Amino acid sequence: MPSEMDEFVATAREFLDANATRRSGSADLPEWGVGEDRITYFSTDPPEVDAAKVAESRAWQRTRYENGFGWVTGPRAYGGRELSTLHDLVYDGLEAEYDVPDTGVLSLIGLGMIGPTILAHARDHIKDRYLPAMYRGDAIACQLFSEPSAGSDLASVETRAVRDGDDWVVDGQKVWTSVAQHAQIGLCLCRTNPDLPKHKGITALLVDMSAPGVEVRPLRQMSGGADFNEVFLTGVRVPDDHRLGEVDGGWRVALTTLMNERATVGGEGAGPAARALSLPFLTELLRANGRLDDGATRRRLAELYADQAATEYLNHQAIRKLRAGTQPGPEASVSKLMYARNLTRGAHFAAEVVGPRLIADTGEWGTYSWTELLLSTPALRILGGTEEIMKNILAERVLGLPKEPSIDSRSPFRELRRSGTAGS
Amino acid sequence: MPSEMDEFVATAREFLDANATRRSGSADLPEWGVGEDRITYFSTDPPEVDAAKVAESRAWQRTRYENGFGWVTGPRAYGGRELSTLHDLVYDGLEAEYDVPDTGVLSLIGLGMIGPTILAHARDHIKDRYLPAMYRGDAIACQLFSEPSAGSDLASVETRAVRDGDDWVVDGQKVWTSVAQHAQIGLCLCRTNPDLPKHKGITALLVDMSAPGVEVRPLRQMSGGADFNEVFLTGVRVPDDHRLGEVDGGWRVALTTLMNERATVGGEGAGPAARALSLPFLTELLRANGRLDDGATRRRLAELYADQAATEYLNHQAIRKLRAGTQPGPEASVSKLMYARNLTRGAHFAAEVVGPRLIADTGEWGTYSWTELLLSTPALRILGGTEEIMKNILAERVLGLPKEPSIDSRSPFRELRRSGTAGS
């Protein structure tokens, strides 16, 4: 008798067969010397290509949603199926065998992090209004958390929200906002009471990205593309019913979002950069450069591969734990640390193999193209939490080491700003 | 017309030729497969050998002293020559060409660090009594600073000294005391006023190591030898005229000692461990193990050699600066950090080349003998200031980065101890 999971797999397979084309073999492994000569972590495309890809993403997400695969773990009331995270993973595994549009623009931030936050903290009519729209692919959501002066200290947001009748009026600046240029809504952390300690005076508001006063400017990163934005908020009016959680209780809302960010980390082993650093591709790189018999190069390849494989095994283990019912905790940061480390080492390894042909574009396939990856890897050690923040989390929350003595968690935020400026 | 330095060199050469034998060629480079099969950083010997070596050291120091080379930079009143640090270095350079006893047991701590401290802070009759005796080789001095509970936080000494008439009565325990088993005197930091902040209630006393209540116990380190001691002080009476500096002003005295410790660091490039990791010796190691053509091994050898050579160049530069009249500052810690790093990497490199013959003593020359170095290198990153302390010094004193907020420099020492115990 087929189990419930077997049935789920069968339905999913049926849906995919009907709506997508199955890839042949290992089609997601790039082939040496064939196809586009681009090795990148970021996905920057020219605007017209970008727009077309977003449209394809939305369309595919709608197809998923209409067939019951848009939000596998979500409540039925919002078009979900109320199945487990494992079902979600299983579906992803199946879908990876098909040639379908990448829906990262919708899912990485919006569906993966903001959706669960709205579900946990918004009023019912706000859920009704946005959740189906998001999971149907109509509404893209972004995360308006980071600010230039706050950096790793997320709770130091300075963007102000002041109550005015039924609305809040928001003024401030956000940064490192991915997908903001495509987004319809943004979850925004605002300082509503500077007289409280910094974690206590924050309120979370759901901002309409098309509202007057919202301006999105692309932020060009060192590798040349603009995968992030600055978002300027000037007198933006947000109705109070778009508030998530309590007034001054936004930090709890932010934690829901951040927990969901960590939970998505395990899947980072994929992507074009990771595929370019896969053993078959690197082996061809060595062969093409006559370095397959060089002991020093072989040694570094073996070290790199061992760490890559072990990181992959770590992800397998996380999935097994998930299957066994254990939710991932802060130890998931290990995966992110290793991923950044492996990609960084891999990029420098490839650079060394390519040698001088990395410094100027001679047009030879598989040489200068490594520069883009090399210029992307520094960001990996910073985005989504610097290495230092990750290590603090591991040491304090997993190993139970004592926290650094801190004064700034208890003082009123207003005074911190003052002393902060004075102390610099 | 010969310069003053030329004349100094001529006198020194004359003295050395008359009292020692010149080495032939590069006699201080160990030859592969020849001689004692021992590769060590520490100098542990069996007690009888140790005693004989100390006697030889004392004898050679007396010869130096009687010929005006016992304390080149010291005042004439105490048998010195009142010449510059550069003269001292030049003499050391010349002496290195001769086969003379190693006088480290006298000079590393006593003559290099305690002597200058006594000169700067002791009363005249104490200087008269000890300085000539030390530089003549009669009195060996040790440094009674470190304590088990203080660790890197040197100013947290708990050894108490209580005034009793003209004497101080000292009780406490010191640790990591090298040469204590041979020493006649020890410079001891004592807590004399626990109601003052920790740096302010310390007094420096010169302890007679043969006084009742002084007990020296060897401390065995992980490599097997006992190059350090624990020193237990139980009701030890020290006359007040043996105090250095002011009552409760001992931290300034300690700083004089520590500054002189840093100044001696540059010379660490020598020693049997560094020689074993020299390029010719390592080349023979590779040849003997058939690894001279292995690319991976060659690469690591080149990396190691490049760092060793650059560290040596850094020492050359420090000597040139000294010649130009610049006194070494806290940046000398770089040399210590690099020395520890190079030796550690070198030991693991050699271990890899030797392979399984490192894990059991087959009697084959140049294989198992690397274990002693491998078991000594962890200490290099800790002794004389941990890497963490060194990095703090570089960042704060050289780069001018702000200090960590600290509460313990202002609170009375007595309260720190209490809160310390509660907090652990």
Next chain:
Amino acid sequence: MNGTGTGTAAPSETELGELRAAVRNFLAAKSDEHAVRTAMGSERGHDEKVWRQMADQLGLQALTVPAEHGGDGLGLVELGVVLEEMGEALLPSPFLSTVVLAATAVVASGDVAAAERLLPAIAAGTLTATLAVPDHAGSWDVGAGLRVTATGGRTGAVLDGIAPIVLDGATADVVLVVADGPDGPALHVIDGDAPGLARTPLRTLDPTRRMARLDLDGVHAEPVGDPASLTAVLDRVLDVATTALAAEQVGGARACLAASARYATERMQFGRPIGTFQAVKHKCADMYTRVQVADAAAREAARAVDGIEGAPAAGIAAAVAHSVCSEAFMAVAAENIQVHGGIGFTWEHPAHLYYRRAKASQLLFGGPAVYHERLLARVGV
């Protein structure tokens, strides 16, 4: 998860947890630091009473012995749990030589007579054994010739030569020896007290794991298995042994991490626990990261060697685990000394025992140069 495992089901976490608790309790009682130091200073290097109790009370020696030869027929996943605990406790014991090297070689050889003679006794804890692969480089490279030769027929061979470093070679009741014979390298078994066999205990870097030199002068030996399959047998033994060692290394690394985290929490400097300083805190986080990755590698290798569904190829996963766990344990054991500062490099503190174990384990099957090339060979580069 598209691996090559042949479909064995994985044991349940509950069962593994019970096994772990039993071993942990046993070792807490029998192999605390005092017991370890006593054993490492003793003539034989391990406590024979503990060895018998391991068999009698927990049946650990029987765990992976096939059921038809008196064992439980379990796999590396279960054995890994045991070895992890042994590594954490630094237990001095002929377990790796007897249960992992020797028993695996006998099973892999397919020699039923040898299996019947040796395995029940190993399972019962009444026989210790080891395996000597006296190649020239110490890296199990039998193709380049061996330092022991076999003469005589397929029955009743005579061995001559030297095995320079043999794990537990001075105490093992029987020794399996790979020797160059008329049909190429072949596996043999000799008695530990056979005439013509001289066994010399050697000084070791790791005093909790003994090594000996064997001098063989006309030693009577029984052939084990078919020389034609020797390469396959040794490959299998190496996969199993490096996977078992990886689990032990993870246990050792975990002990170092725990010691550092505890010390960082308790030790006060500058008026604060040293664990509040980021330099120490991040060192501990780095150690944790290494341990987690090593742990995953060791477990995946165990699953692969056991042929569990979805696991990668055994040869690859074992080589990955050997490399990753060797380096993780070495790094963590070294950092543990740094976190402890001065006290960490005294003879009295256990930190150096882990450091010694880590380095000796890393070099046991050839060391980094060998295991990196072996990994590349296994993935076909």
Next chain:
Amino acid sequence: MNGTGTGTAAPSETELGELRAAVRNFLAAKSDEHAVRTAMGSERGHDEKVWRQMADQLGLQALTVPAEHGGDGLGLVELGVVLEEMGEALLPSPFLSTVVLAATAVVASGDVAAAERLLPAIAAGTLTATLAVPDHAGSWDVGAGLRVTATGGRTGAVLDGIAPIVLDGATADVVLVVADGPDGPALHVIDGDAPGLARTPLRTLDPTRRMARLDLDGVHAEPVGDPASLTAVLDRVLDVATTALAAEQVGGARACLAASARYATERMQFGRPIGTFQAVKHKCADMYTRVQVADAAAREAARAVDGIEGAPAAGIAAAVAHSVCSEAFMAVAAENIQVHGGIGFTWEHPAHLYYRRAKASQLLFGGPAVYHERLLARVGV
């Protein structure tokens, strides 16, 4: 200090300090970040006015040109000071190609006619030049054949082939080319606007240092020097060039360190300057350590190349400096981004310009695999 230097006296620190101050003031005025970004976006990749002012106001191009050819006849110790400052300011300029590569090659060739023709103009700042070594691996390994061949006699040769990556190749007034000729590889000089020469500017990782491809189709060339001494000439050019580059790398690394230290002091997080956190503080200390060691290596190499008394052999010290400074600059440039966090990987922040320069410099003469083996060759291993 028992080196092999031939006894040249070292220049005084006072003179070097004055030179440094003059160059620093000049670059502060002419090569601030805005100027660098303007130059790197311009067609030729550098500001020709600044190039002329460098010559007219400071005479930098003349510094190391021999006195008999219109220069000051100074050495690498002095040039190192200049290049360190240029590296710190990231000056886009054909200085490395003209003054270091081309002028050194001409001087080393001993060809008096070529020297008289080219060096006075280089010294005066009226001629830019470069050197193309179109070997197959990009590592100056001329023994394995070259991609440009020379036909015709010792006068008036004709060059054909490709030089795939030539520093400042699109703008240099003259190009020295090593080409395979009837007498083996030999040095030639061609005009930048010679008929048959096609120059294609290439996209570069480091936008402050331009590269071009040269296609040579029957280009008229003058031979320079004796082909028999070519290996010695190239060895000398490589020693000088890697030593000069090392100084530039130290300057770049120093700029990164200064930026990190400044940012760590000013940037507030969690109510404190981030420099109070040990993670950041020790990162800066590590950067400082690397910079100090690199600085010492670069200076020692300069003294060695200048033959100053007590300095080590030039070939060894230059190879050490190339290796150490390449890796130090790369590490420090990468860490600088980490200290800066998010702002550090924006296009607008200068951190990536140093990162690009660091990687491009590291690979300019072949990269790590090449420079490590070159070092071993120089020390005879």
